Amino acid sequence: MDIRSLSAASGYAAARPATKVDPNHDAAGAGARLKESFESFAATLQSSEQVSVQAMTSQADPHALVQALAQTELAVETAVTVRNKVVEAYQEILRMPV
Numbered sequence: 001m002d003i004r005s006l007s008a009a010s011g012y013a014a015a016r017p018a019t020k021v022d023p024n025h026d027a028a029g030a031g032a033r034l035k036e037s038f039e040s041f042a043a044t045l046q047s048s049e050q051v052s053v054q055a056m057t058s059q060a061d062p063h064a065l066v067q068a069l070a071q072t073e074l075a076v077e078t079a080v081t082v083r084n085k086v087v088e089a090y091q092e093i094l095r096m097p098v
Contacts, residue, residue: 041075048072 051068054060 041079044071044075 048068048071051060051064055062055065
């Protein structure tokens with residue numbers, strides 16, 4: 001028996017499970033992760049707002065304010081990017097012939 005055919009067969013056997021559906025990656029899990037990301041986004045905005053109020057009353061460090069604003073900016077940019085991708089996908093679906 002040729003040794004190359006054995007290594008090809010073992011390579012195929014190792015790659016085969018990659019095509020199977022992951023039981024941990026289901027629709028309910030995706031919904032839970034989406035809900036978790038929305039909650040994280042809201043928490044980031046709330047904490048940034050609290051730090052801003054504290055900075056206005058001289059109770060927070062200016063560096064903490066800058067860091068909170070940077071986190072908020074990143075969260076908002078991420079949300080806008082996700083929204084744009086969803087709108088693009090929806091428009092692409094609308095363009096599909098029926």
